[in-house]
Amino acid sequence: AQKITQTQPxxxxxxxxxxxxxxxxxxxxxxxxxxxxxxxSSGEMIFLIYQGSYDEQNATEGRYxxxxxxARKSANLVISASQLGDxxxxxxxxxxxxxxxxxxxxxGTRLKVxx
Amino acid sequence: DTAVSQTPKYLVTxxxxxxxxxxxxxxxxxxxxxxxxxxxxxxxxxxSYNNKELIINETVPNRFSPKxxxxxxxxLHINSLELxxxxxxxxxxxxxxxxxxxxxxxxxxxxLTVT
Numbered sequence: 001a002q003k004i005t006q007t008q009p010x011x012x013x014x015x016x017x018x019x020x021x022x023x024x025x026x027x028x029x030x031x032x033x034x035x036x037x038x039x040x041s042s043g044e045m046i047f048l049i050y051q052g053s054y055d056e057q058n059a060t061e062g063r064y065x066x067x068x069x070x071a072r073k074s075a076n077l078v079i080s081a082s083q084l085g086d087x088x089x090x091x092x093x094x095x096x097x098x099x100x101x102x103x104x105x106x107x108g109t110r111l112k113v114x115x
Numbered sequence: 116d117t118a119v120s121q122t123p124k125y126l127v128t129x130x131x132x133x134x135x136x137x138x139x140x141x142x143x144x145x146x147x148x149x150x151x152x153x154x155x156x157x158x159x160x161x162x163s164y165n166n167k168e169l170i171i172n173e174t175v176p177n178r179f180s181p182k183x184x185x186x187x188x189x190x191l192h193i194n195s196l197e198l199x200x201x202x203x204x205x206x207x208x209x210x211x212x213x214x215x216x217x218x219x220x221x222x223x224x225x226x227l228t229v230t
Binding site: 033035037039043044045047050052089091093095101102103104105107108 | 146148155156157158160163165170171203205207209211215216217218219220221223224226
């Protein structure tokens with residue numbers, strides 16, 4: 001079974017608008033971490049934001065925020081005021097439990113920001 | 116600069132050859148990884164070392180052999196290269212012990228093309 005599911009292969013958003021990229025996860029652990037990464041066309045993997053399973057507040061980093069709904073096992077990335085430079089692949093990832101070193105990635109969402 | 120650096124950035128070689136990719140991190144992390152990103156952008160973990168000990172060994176052909184001479188270095192040697200090995204290989208590191216706010220830090224990737 002997929003541990004990380006990103007159901008949107010591609011998304012479009014107008015410049016300056018907000019966009020939500022979906023991510024659902026599957027785990028039976030109580031302790032886990034959720035991460036979002038950006039991969040621009042140049043290929044590097046850029047860490048954006050982290051949410052811990054015990055964090056009560058949604059994480060925010062500048063224009064990025066994470067809409068964490070634990071009961072629904074979702075960790076959606078919200079990008080506010082989209083910029084042309086936000087056009088990229090976005091990956092959701094999870095690291096489960098204590099003593100587990102594996103980071104599992106979703107299949108990614110390709111975001112295109114339109115001028 | 117603190118970073119994960121891997122070399123070479125590009126590797127073009129013929130089937131049957133043997134090649135190596137080197138990775139070094141100066142972030143003080145104790146865990147290092149190799150991920151493979153295929154043409155559909157899917158990121159799959161291959162290996163992980165924690166304090167020079169192999170802790171993750173996914174279903175990877177025996178032709179792939181990782182080596183970690185110390186905590187800061189992780190190399191990947193590939194024997195008898197095949198067409199299907201063509202991909203981008205990412206080295207990454209993290210603070211292995213804690214899942215809390217411990218993102219993977221990626222190198223810039225090595226694009227391997229087997230002809």
